[in-house]
Amino acid sequence: DQQVKQNSPSLSVQEGRISILNCDYTNSMFDYFLWYKKYPAEGPTFLISISSIKDKNEDGRFTVFLNKSAKHLSLHIVPSQPGDSAVYFCAASSGTYKYIFGTGTRLKVLA
């Protein structure tokens, strides 16, 4: 039972354009969502988070949008840079010690 889904395994975007990574969830009890970035052979790095009381959170080039009615989360990267090329994971929590992670989307930013 995949409670957090990232349906696009990969995405390619031109440098300078917007990258949009999507995440869907099924558990309406989730109230805290995060995005992580991961390079090969390294641990994931925390990027940005959002609580369910908000619908948008912004940090520099990264913005996360939350649509609770659609149970949908997205990460926007503007402008995209070659160094953004990595695997991006979304994760969700319902106030316990457990995060549920998606399967990841591999972003490639083309120079």
Add this chain to the structure above:
Amino acid sequence: DGGITQSPKYLFRKEGQNVTLSCEQNLNHDAMYWYRQDPGQGLRLIYYSQIVNDFQKGDIAEGYSVSREKKESFPLTVTSAQKNPTAFYLCASSRGPIGSYNSPLHFGNGTRLTVT
């Protein structure tokens, strides 16, 4: 610099042997976690510990064991009972319960275990 140290980065073992993966943190975080990553899958929780001398099973604890004798250390033992031990193992920590909004997970750089 504070962080999480996992060692070794690569580990090779013969089938039937137990192996222990090290995880040390100097972030003064209370909670620590072990995740496993397999190709095409998300990170799956093996064990977690909220405080010293206490730990709970995650979603895939079978074939694994942990200890939390010190706040800084949370070693994971992969036993011979684990049917598919070859994977990338990630240790993480957080300041407090992850339901609190200022407490994201911080990850180490992982250990790739290969069992043949």
